[in-house]
Amino acid sequence: MADVGQISSSLDGSGEHGQGARQESGHAYVGHSVLRPDLLEKVTGAAVYCVDLRRSGSASAKIVRSTRAHARILAIDTDAARSAPGVVAVLTCDTLTGLCSRFGHIVADHEILANGKVRYYGEPVALVVAETEAAAADALELVQVEYEDLPAVITAEDALAAGAVLVHEVDLPLLDVDNLSPGEGAGSPEGGPRVDNVAHEVTLEWGDVDAAWESAAVVVESSMHFPMLYAYAMEPYNAIASYANGRLEVDSTAQHPFMVRDDLARVFGLPLSAVTVRAPYLGGGYGSKSYTKVEPLAAVASWHVGRPVKLVLDVEESIYTTRVDSAVVKVRSALDADGRFIAREFDIVMDSGAYADNSPLVIAKSVNRCFGPYRVPNLRVRGRSIYTNTSPASSYRGFGAPQGVLAGETNLERAAEELGIDSAEIRRRNLVQPGEEILQGKRGIDADLPADLEMLLSALKMGEPSNTKWYGVGFACSASDAGAFPVSTAAVRVETDGSVIVLSGSTEMGQGSRSLLGQIAAEEFGIELRQVAVRQSDTGSTAYERTTGASRTTTLAGLALQRACADALSKMRAMAAEVENVDIDTITQCPGGFSLEDNRILRYGEIVKKWFGASAGEVTGVGTVRRSGVTKQMPPFWEIGMVGVGCRIDPETGAVTVEQLATVGDVGFAINPQAVEAQDLGAATQGLGLSLFEELIYDGPQVVNPNLVDYRIPRMRDLPSRIDLMLAERRDGVGPYGAKGSGEGSLNPIAAAVVTAVARAIGRWPDRIPLTPERVWRLISDRTDDE
Amino acid sequence: MLPPFALERPDRLDEALGLLDDVSVPYCGGTELLMAMKMNVLRPRCLVDLKGIAELGRLDWDGDDVLVGGAVTHARLATDDDVLSGSALLASVERRVGNARVRSQGSIGGNLCFAEPRSDIATLLCAMEASVTLQSQTDSREVAMRDFLIGAYETVREPGELLVNVLIPKVRRYRGVYLKYQYSERPTVGVALVHDEAEGPWRLAVGAVGEIPLVLEADSPSGFDPHAVAESIDLVEDLSGSVEYKRHIVEVYVRRAMQLAIQGDSL
């Protein structure tokens, strides 16, 4: 296997083939690959993660989990566990009387502890709180749960079958969720009885699809199965909660601490101000740590025992907390003889597991993203998220795009094949031009996709010969309505020495937001990076941020921060005018301060001190982003995916080696180019994982590979020997300096690229991923699938 | 999470042997044992740590033979100068065991005694006709590798016995190839094809696919029939492949190993 070989980038001049589209920045800090301030801490192990936190007097909790996929709980006997050594308390759903025992930000269907029945193997049934983690673990098996089995639906197909047992009996109302248009079957407000296992349904339609099939030169039908995945953040879920005197404090591995706060406040009926959620460094998230996970368990335990309680899950438990929606996506496309789309029709069925979590939004996004950045005059998409008796699914990097784009792009390739048009040409004919709408009534595309495609092609052509036997090149593209709902705030505090503290509710989860926000503040104030400190993700003391997801931080948190800086600067300008007793118009900003008409320079610290009349004081600037101005139109920006691969096949074993990878990051402006490239490479590598290796396998009620030994993720050696990471910087985003987000783009289309490359190499089209060696071998040797 | 256990750290072999029984078990690198305990598959009351026993860390050469102590790690066998010059084949197989953590923690004795079927070491040692010495408080016996393994996770070792060393006779004179097909953390199939340069037949061992390695002999490296080998071998279906696929892979890898050996691409 190839070693990690050449990585070319468009920015450091070493990239022979990279063709970055870049405008000279002329900035001091943004646009440069500055050393991330968190890097040294993380590499040396000094960085503090949630699991490292201690609170004096704390107890430890362990979860008694369901051993059944679907069963009525007849009785829970906790007596023996309660009297075991070191045990402080055992909680069941009966302990939660007086609380709102269900959570869920879209549908509050998620019982903190199973109530009456269990809906999946691994569901929390009881919580043992003890002096030590070991004592809690020992007492787990003393909790006796008596079950009466119910029929279980383990696949979406089972769950949709006529007469299937219901996972949820009551149709709960959708909570007030921005950015989610309720569709049919989306829960009636009354909460009446459910009739099926459809958790959420979304449709999107324009034109007259049914009339289109007749007039088409070709109609191509295909279907793709997207596997059930685990996002595999290195750090499993954990939290430490402390409930006392009507106040709750929680440290946890939460991507969206403010969202978790809202859920917890609802559980306890507390004012939002009485609940504090903090997220220290996160050991990765990839969407799996968005929204509420283990926090309610730790919180109710602390509420019950009156001491801080720590709860740490292992990997297997984390897999049984949140996994990725699997999907079956059927596509039908009608094209004219020139290869232009006449119509596309998609049917997406996602297996969302036992609780809705964020899957209703995942399906909604998949519906928006599956048909690609093309001109499609007639469109019909139906997406359904299905309840099954399996681990609950939720957000995953790419938000429904990976599932949808895989099906949409491979279907387009098959159409190109049938029409005898080459893959690049058919895209040139269908891609939208800059400014053109993909979704009716939404923001036009803020990127130059045709130009991005040519960049990608230039890199791919330089690669391995594309038409040798057992070697295939494939590429694919996507556009995601990204940024989520634009609600973002930031604050800056300018100190008496002119240094600056940035307050943001956006979470540093490895992606480099701490560095990025620092760069923006340094740039705006014209001060050195080391003079900026960034404080993040503490609902009690940092600024509000709705979420850290949908690649939004650079664009929205960055914009809020830029506005906070402007606010502080304008306040200081007015203060300077006041203390100098001059007309404000005579004062101009210069790096680190303001200059006066007489050429004197007043540094920020001096202004603060003079204004307060002491060696003390502080100036605060605040910035907000909402659906107004540049962020009025949805989505805030489009995130582009433009990826190509070259794959070599061992025809005897079916093993696939990815030899080349090329990505185009169309990010408008790269505030930290190295960090953007790292996002693209990371996203692409994660995408190679699901394309080739990753799949959670249910055999009966249980996952059979819930660990790193049996769930295969990409390793260093799986990286292609040739990697081209290109950046397109056309300053066409609404974010600071024309920036748009990054982080998901290169994952979204990569599975389609890999499937296409493999199909070209072996002459057959796979209908599912991952492309394990056995699957590829079966395709090559024409063996019927035994799965 | 690990269940509770007691830990003993003897520094003498007889002391260790005195501690062993049904519920007090040997513990070396812990790469298998601790995982099995975390998964609640094994629940020993006491772990007897072998790492402090000097005798089990020996690596002694006697002419063409080598005697490897039971606690010698994969990392050491992969990088030891004498092993590299004495048997480049053994060193190269050791270098490709699992991952860096498993190699630096895991021992040859632990690998063989755990008898996880997907072992490269067991396959190679069967082909090389190695033997192991099992010692109890009262007795010591030498058992050929091929008799030592009796099934998946099953050996002839008694609870009171320790694998004190592995004897690989004439290792310096062995030449051959070892090929493995590894998609996941552990090998899907391992094929060893070796012979004693001075005398004797070529020996083919095919491991990791079934419960224990299949060993065959022939006069020359071309004297095996890959298809027949694949047809005759007992296979177990698991996450790395169906029986049908594994049978095919066995054939491919036996043929590839034969080609390399015939071309003289041996270590």
Ligand SMILES: Cc1cc2nc3c(=O)[nH]c(=O)nc-3n(C[C@H](O)[C@H](O)[C@H](O)COP(=O)(O)OP(=O)(O)OC[C@H]3O[C@@H](n4cnc5c(N)ncnc54)[C@H](O)[C@@H]3O)c2cc1C
């Ligand atoms: C992720 C992973 C990947 C792996 N990949 C490979 C691979 O590619 N190829 C391969 O060949 N192997 C592979 N292995 C197996 C690896 O070689 C073994 O885990 C390791 O050698 C075991 O040694 P240990 O010292 O850690 O044993 P321990 O875990 O300490 O013990 C294992 C068992 O042997 C017993 N035991 C240990 N030492 C002795 C002794 N001297 N006498 C008697 N009983 C003893 C213990 O009681 C226990 O039952 C892999 C293992 C893992 C975890």
